[in-house]
Amino acid sequence: MDAVVLRAFGNSENLRLESVPEPTVGPGEVLLRVRACGVCYHDVINRRGQLPRTSVPAILGHEVAGDVIVVGPGVQGWGVGDRAATLQRLSCGSCPICLSGRPTLCKKDARFFGEEIPGGYASLMAAPVAGLGRVPAGLSWEAAATACCTTGTAVHVVRTRGRVRPGEVVLVTGASGGVGLSAVQLARLDGARVLAVTSSASKVEALEAAGAHEVIVSPNLDFAAEVRRRSGGDGVNVVLEIVGSATFAQSLRCIAPGGRLVVVGNLVTRDVTLNPGLVIVKELEIIGAFATDQAELEEALKLTADRSIQPFISEALPLADAALAHTRLEQRGVAGRIVLVPRAAA
Ligand SMILES: [Zn+2]
Ligand SMILES: [Zn+2]
CATH class of the missing domain: 3.90.180.10 (Medium-chain alcohol dehydrogenases, catalytic domain)
Structure with a gap:
């Protein structure tokens, strides 16, 4: 063969x-x-x-x-x-x-x-x-x-691990990749309001076509303030973290009290810093998702x-x-x- x-x-x-x-x-x-x-x-x-x-x-x-x-x-x-x-x-x-x-x-x-x-x-x-x-x-x-590897992972991330519910606000980082485009579509299909972050303006059209309600272009990946502004100041209910260590700190700052950070991608293997106080007072959940x-x-x-x-x-x-x-x-x-x-x- x-x-x-x-x-x-x-x-x-x-x-x-x-x-x-x-x-x-x-x-x-x-x-x-x-x-x-x-x-x-x-x-x-x-x-x-x-x-x-x-x-x-x-x-x-x-x-x-x-x-x-x-x-x-x-x-x-x-x-x-x-x-x-x-x-x-x-x-x-x-x-x-x-x-x-x-x-x-x-x-x-x-x-x-x-x-x-x-x-x-x-x-x-x-x-x-x-x-x-x-x-x-x-x-x-x-x-x-x-x-x-795209939609199957999105089902695992959005539904099984992320437990996204209708009416929740969901942020997707690294949204223009295979998992990201599926996750944007699935979160929208399941009734969420979807914000997508991309580092490149050339990806905006594809993300809008996938159903993102808002696309935030952030070449330097410093999107937290903009995400909070666009989600009424409080932040989002769920972050689907597809980029990993490079965006982890910004993603954490985007989450509303009681929110979930679902980590599914890690493009660059690196440690992150985490202030446990933030997790405590906001009762955040940090959730892994795999396969x-x-x-x-x-x-x-x-x-x-x-x-x-x-x-x-x-x-x-x-x-x-x-x-x-x-x-x-x-x-x-x-x-x-x-x-x-x-x-x-x-
Ligand atoms: Zn694969
Ligand atoms: Zn077994």
Whole structure:
């Protein structure tokens, strides 16, 4: 089969198309014919060798959609021809933390697609069904592939972790990225008033199109005073913090008493300073949000299929152009997601 194999960590030229043996299907797994695989910034970090659980040679890609062509032993509920999309990571389904409804925190089976499990930069992929969601009829493969990491994460952030309610005021930082554009749409869909922060005036149009009630352009990321002014002086009920350490202090200053700061992104790994007094007197909640579970993925696929949430796919490239896709992503020349599309098997 065709696969883009990373034989050494490093720059994007190390992503080369090869012909490799087809994967075998183990218990609990299905073989997917990959129809589309999203290219995520996570893949760039992985390619550079900054993710400790990946070893080379590796096949990257965790944003995979495809149809089942072989069903492995012990698999129930999946058949040949079923349409599937992947979660970012697995969970065991039976440990206390899974049984408590928090599978994204499972430690018993925390394998990631594209890290421990060979990923979707290939024409075929063996996938444990514990890591799959069902793709509704009519949804394009490109939109299905990217739903998990964008809208699935937004469902986890806005609903599960952020508990955004109708009438609340929500601020989204880093709003013009894949998660941000989905989070803006979902928070608005759920009845919130949505403020979006971006560092670049060129992103305003896309954010307004996504449904942001107000867009604040802040090249220096010193937006707190403006956010407070636009939210009546008190601040916002919820901040969806997608940028992380670089905006954390400003975000904290934007929150109204009783508000929630949901931290889901951290572009630059760095410590932040926090005055506990502020958290105490305002009774703030600082909440982490990570990955997506199966129910959230299927909800994301449904929201995309019924057009409640618009996917932003910038282009579909052949597998052979994986290196080009990474280069574009690193140069930040991408508005929306690039997906790789394997050529149809002869
Ligand atoms: Zn991703
Ligand atoms: Zn578990």
